[in-house]
Amino acid sequence: MHASEKPIKVGLFVTCLVDMFRPSIGFATIKLLENAGCKVSVPEAQTCCGQPAFNSGDKKSTQDIARQTIQAFDGYEYVVGPSGSCIGMLHHYTELFDENDPWKARAEDLKSRAFEITSFLTDVLDFNTILSKYDAKATYHDSCAGLRELGVKQQPRKLLAKVANLTLSEMEESETCCGFGGTFCVKYPDISNRMVENKTSNIVDSGATTLLGGDLGCLLNMAGKLKRQGHKIETRHIVEVLAGMTDEPAIGDADYELGQPA
Amino acid sequence: MQITSPAFKENARIALHDAGLQKALGNLKEGFPVKRSTAVARMPEFEQLRDEGTALKNHILENLDIYLEQFEANVIKNGGHVHWCRTPEDACKKILDICKEVDAKTVTKGKSMVSEEINLNDYLEKNGVEPIETDLGEYILQLRGDHPSHIIAPAIHLNLEDVSEIFHEKHKRPKSSDPKVLMQEAREMLREKFAGADVGITGANFLVAETGSSIIVTNEGNGDLTQTLPKTHIVVTSIEKVVPTLEDMTLFLRLLARSATGQEFTVYNTLSTGPRRAGDQDGPENFHVVLVDNGRSEMVGSEFQEMLRCIRCSACMNHCPVYGAVGGHSYGWVYPGPMGSVLTPQMIGIEEAGLLPNASTFCGKCESVCPVRIPLPKLMRHWREDEFSKHLSPKAVRWGIGGWAFFAKRPTLYRLLSISSNLFLRVMAGKKGHIKKIPLAGGWTDGRDMPAPRGKTFMSQYKSRKQS
Amino acid sequence: MSKAEILGNIRRGLKRGEATQDQKQAVANRINKHARNLVPQRAQLPHEQQVALFIEMATEAAAQIYQLESINDVPKTCASWLQDHQIDTLVTASDEAITSLDWSSATDLACVQRVAEIGDAASLTTSFAGIAETGTLMLHSGATSPTTLNFLPDNHFVILKRSDIVGPYEDVWQKLRETTKGDLPRTVNMITGPSRSADIEQTLQMGAHGPKDLIILLIND
Numbered sequence: 042m043h044a045s046e047k048p049i050k051v052g053l054f055v056t057c058l059v060d061m062f063r064p065s066i067g068f069a070t071i072k073l074l075e076n077a078g079c080k081v082s083v084p085e086a087q088t089c090c091g092q093p094a095f096n097s098g099d100k101k102s103t104q105d106i107a108r109q110t111i112q113a114f115d116g117y118e119y120v121v122g123p124s125g126s127c128i129g130m131l132h133h134y135t136e137l138f139d140e141n142d143p144w145k146a147r148a149e150d151l152k153s154r155a156f157e158i159t160s161f162l163t164d165v166l167d168f169n170t171i172l173s174k175y176d177a178k179a180t181y182h183d184s185c186a187g188l189r190e191l192g193v194k195q196q197p198r199k200l201l202a203k204v205a206n207l208t209l210s211e212m213e214e215s216e217t218c219c220g221f222g223g224t225f226c227v228k229y230p231d232i233s234n235r236m237v238e239n240k241t242s243n244i245v246d247s248g249a250t251t252l253l254g255g256d257l258g259c260l261l262n263m264a265g266k267l268k269r270q271g272h273k274i275e276t277r278h279i280v281e282v283l284a285g286m287t288d289e290p291a292i293g294d295a296d297y298e299l300g301q302p303a
Numbered sequence: 304m305q306i307t308s309p310a311f312k313e314n315a316r317i318a319l320h321d322a323g324l325q326k327a328l329g330n331l332k333e334g335f336p337v338k339r340s341t342a343v344a345r346m347p348e349f350e351q352l353r354d355e356g357t358a359l360k361n362h363i364l365e366n367l368d369i370y371l372e373q374f375e376a377n378v379i380k381n382g383g384h385v386h387w388c389r390t391p392e393d394a395c396k397k398i399l400d401i402c403k404e405v406d407a408k409t410v411t412k413g414k415s416m417v418s419e420e421i422n423l424n425d426y427l428e429k430n431g432v433e434p435i436e437t438d439l440g441e442y443i444l445q446l447r448g449d450h451p452s453h454i455i456a457p458a459i460h461l462n463l464e465d466v467s468e469i470f471h472e473k474h475k476r477p478k479s480s481d482p483k484v485l486m487q488e489a490r491e492m493l494r495e496k497f498a499g500a501d502v503g504i505t506g507a508n509f510l511v512a513e514t515g516s517s518i519i520v521t522n523e524g525n526g527d528l529t530q531t532l533p534k535t536h537i538v539v540t541s542i543e544k545v546v547p548t549l550e551d552m553t554l555f556l557r558l559l560a561r562s563a564t565g566q567e568f569t570v571y572n573t574l575s576t577g578p579r580r581a582g583d584q585d586g587p588e589n590f591h592v593v594l595v596d597n598g599r600s601e602m603v604g605s606e607f608q609e610m611l612r613c614i615r616c617s618a619c620m621n622h623c624p625v626y627g628a629v630g631g632h633s634y635g636w637v638y639p640g641p642m643g644s645v646l647t648p649q650m651i652g653i654e655e656a657g658l659l660p661n662a663s664t665f666c667g668k669c670e671s672v673c674p675v676r677i678p679l680p681k682l683m684r685h686w687r688e689d690e691f692s693k694h695l696s697p698k699a700v701r702w703g704i705g706g707w708a709f710f711a712k713r714p715t716l717y718r719l720l721s722i723s724s725n726l727f728l729r730v731m732a733g734k735k736g737h738i739k740k741i742p743l744a745g746g747w748t749d750g751r752d753m754p755a756p757r758g759k760t761f762m763s764q765y766k767s768r769k770q771s
Numbered sequence: 772m773s774k775a776e777i778l779g780n781i782r783r784g785l786k787r788g789e790a791t792q793d794q795k796q797a798v799a800n801r802i803n804k805h806a807r808n809l810v811p812q813r814a815q816l817p818h819e820q821q822v823a824l825f826i827e828m829a830t831e832a833a834a835q836i837y838q839l840e841s842i843n844d845v846p847k848t849c850a851s852w853l854q855d856h857q858i859d860t861l862v863t864a865s866d867e868a869i870t871s872l873d874w875s876s877a878t879d880l881a882c883v884q885r886v887a888e889i890g891d892a893a894s895l896t897t898s899f900a901g902i903a904e905t906g907t908l909m910l911h912s913g914a915t916s917p918t919t920l921n922f923l924p925d926n927h928f929v930i931l932k933r934s935d936i937v938g939p940y941e942d943v944w945q946k947l948r949e950t951t952k953g954d955l956p957r958t959v960n961m962i963t964g965p966s967r968s969a970d971i972e973q974t975l976q977m978g979a980h981g982p983k984d985l986i987i988l989l990i991n992d
């Protein structure tokens with residue numbers, strides 16, 4: 042990306058979980074995009090991608106939310122988010138409308154512009170100027186939607202390879218679901234719990250000190266389990282590490298300077 | 304077989320705490336998926352074969368009536384009979400009629416999931432015909448009064464000890480814990496049964512329209528003895544199994560062995576065409592094909608049509624983390640795992656089976672290994688839509704989603720909802736960074752902590768940053 | 772009744788009535804073409820290499836292979852194998868290739884031609900073809916080749932001529948159609964190694980219901 046070129050107009054899809062639980066992921070995503078020469082905006086009219094309704098069989102609500110999201114991101118060259126699952130949902134919008142519904146074409150158009158952050162940096166921008174440093178032996182969990190719906194596998198690893206002082210220690214079964222599954226984890230807590238137990242035992246066996254991933258839902262699930270089991274493994278979203286924004290305590294960790302809610 | 308699908312959650316809870324079952328399920332995880340991936344790696348054209356298999360199945364389904372009639376005509380030409388059965392009862396009755404015609408006392412059976420689906424054994428027993436399962440796994444289950452928990456490895460929920468005990472009890476022989484000895488015992492016990500049976504019933508993996516043949520695929524050879532020794536061979540199978548030609552069957556055989564057990568080829572692939580020919584020294588004198596529908600014809604043209612591509616390889620369940628955690632019996636009926644979560648509601652009704660298509664994280668692993676690329680998560684989602692539109696989903700889900708969607712459609716209100724939830728969780732967490740217990744969210748916090756939000760919502764922070 | 776309902780449902784789903792003559796003809800044409808789908812490269816080899824692949828794959832599937840210079844070596848090979856395993860009776864198929872063999876050297880061995888019975892220890896049959904792709908034998912039923920011989924005895928000897936080895940399965944269908952003039956025998960068996968089961972604790976054990984040993988006598992012809 043040369044300074045002379047016109048910046049790429051990107052709309053950030055924040056995702057509800059990042060909005061509510063970990064804003065730093067949103068800011069890290071913006072920083073990475075800006076480093077890569079993008080002009081980033083955060084459309085006000087966005088809410089949730091609609092996945093809870095979609096996966097509960099409420100097609101009507103999903104369509105309403107889809108239309109709203111499509112409109113909110115009209116006019117951006119790209120729509121980028123720090124989640125394979127939510128961006129994958131944006132891709133599913135095309136399945137919601139009939140062939141002759143004008144929204145179908147708009148959904149297709151959104152799909153062609155919507156990318157998960159690591160895949161956007163790697164596949165679209167061919168960006169790899171990662172200047173951050175992170176002292177850790179990390180392991181990477183491949184979240185399902187990113188991996189199987191969007192083909193996110195090598196991209197995060199390529200980017201992590203550029204981070205100074207970081208070594209990657211792959212866990213067994215990194216591609217196996219962690220048991221989060223959105224509403225699944227509350228509808229089938231026993232099964233979800235067993236799945237995340239299997240996951241954390243693979244994480245622990247990898248000998249990593251940090252668990253990284255690209256989807257906050259899964260990370261909350263795994264971090265919550267690691268905490269409950271008393272493991273000292275830090276959990277972070279990959280963009281925090283790539284953007285060098287790791288001052289923030291890891292997911293589920295206490296504030297360093299025990300302050301009042303900000 | 305009693306349906307326990309409505310108790311899926313309770314079944315699953317018990318299964319998760321059943322140490323024996325968990326040990327047995329461990330064998331599954333180490334076995335089939337590893338073998339499949341090795342076999343796939345040895346076949347560079349595998350992905351193309353999957354594409355061709357998918358396209359071919361689609362072609363067949365678009366012409367299903369024509370192929371079925373073609374198949375029937377060729378069975379008849381070769382001296383066999385075809386019986387079309389709309390319901391499980393029709394099929395059971397037809398099979399009993401055939402047994403009665405030849406005055407059958409005992410029938411041997413090769414492994415057939417369709418016969419489980421129509422609950423054939425119970426029916427025959429009630430009507431004075433003794434069915435004898437001959438597949439080793441099925442034989443073990445029959446001795447125990449148990450049912451398959453997997454479509455190709457029926458006894459996968461059992462451990463060596465279970466087999467050793469039941470054999471000791473039923474065979475009245477010294478107890479052995481050597482699988483080799485146990486298998487030899489079953490072999491000896493069943494030899495006599497094979498010879499004494501009046502009728503042999505097998506399933507079919509495929510039906511070939513071109514020749515009127517049925518094919519069974521086994522590793523043990525029990526299916527062959529079942530269909531060769533008695534005077535009458537009945538094939539009980541379902542309508543979606545038909546393929547045009549031997550070449551087309553071959554495509555699916557290549558996919559099936561690798562997807563199922565990870566073998567290069569199953570040991571016995573046997574084509575049966577009509578009864579024995581003039582001059583043949585052995586083989587059955589009568590050949591019947593019982594074609595079961597049981598809801599399949601209604602899937603044609605519906606949003607579930609793609610499910611009819613299924614070749615029953617079991618790859619989807621072998622790779623499913625939910626199946627791997629709770630085992631096949633938790634699903635509460637004949638077909639477990641992802642394929643079962645799509646088929647079962649069709650066959651026993653969504654009212655009974657509604658929990659099954661919901662019991663998935665939609666991780667997509669099943670679809671990624673399905674040899675005929677069935678979009679299993681999408682089909683499970685269609686069931687959820689069906690449930691939702693029929694107002695069958697639990698009230699908590701409907702109200703929860705309804706209330707949440709109300710906000711999600713109104714960005715300003717949604718912001719407020721996020722801000723208040725964020726604040727609520729931060730207050731709950733205090734200084735700790737995570738929460739041990741949240742009211743009404745026991746499902747989450749019973750097993751894990753809830754990480755606390757870090758600071759105000761992104762949207763609030765972003766706004767203040769922009770303004771400053 | 773059921774048939775009409777089932778076909779009716781299917782047609783309703785396909786949004787058409789009974790197929791037109793053209794549609795039926797299209798299906799008939801597709802069938803009659805016997806078109807091949809993708810045939811994996813693996814077995815598309817010169818014949819010598821197909822033989823090597825057959826041996827490799829059959830061995831991997833736990834079949835035993837004896838390469839014999841001539842079919843006349845069959846009796847002494849069987850006899851010595853059977854003697855090692857203390858078996859004194861061999862039940863055989865009755866095709867020419869077998870009936871014309873000279874068993875006089877196998878003095879301690881009783882050979883009988885008949886269908887198999889329970890308790891038979893060993894059988895000998897010919898085969899229709901060998902398929903290199905996976906080391907698979909093809910046998911089929913007929914007046915001289917009863918199917919029970921392939922399954923009931925504990926040990927199964929199969930004579931296979933090198934020249935009968937083909938590459939992929941597709942070649943064997945063609946060969947079968949040509950030989951039988953499109954009229955399939957009652958039973959066509961494709962056999963890859965001896966019988967086995969993993970139904971007890973997912974641990975593979977050889978010799979479930981079919982032969983525990985499959986011995987291929989590969990004849991140089």
Ligand code: SF4
Nearest residue numbers: 613614616617619673
């Ligand atoms: S759905 Fe696919 S993977 Fe599952 S059994 Fe059927 S064919 Fe195999």
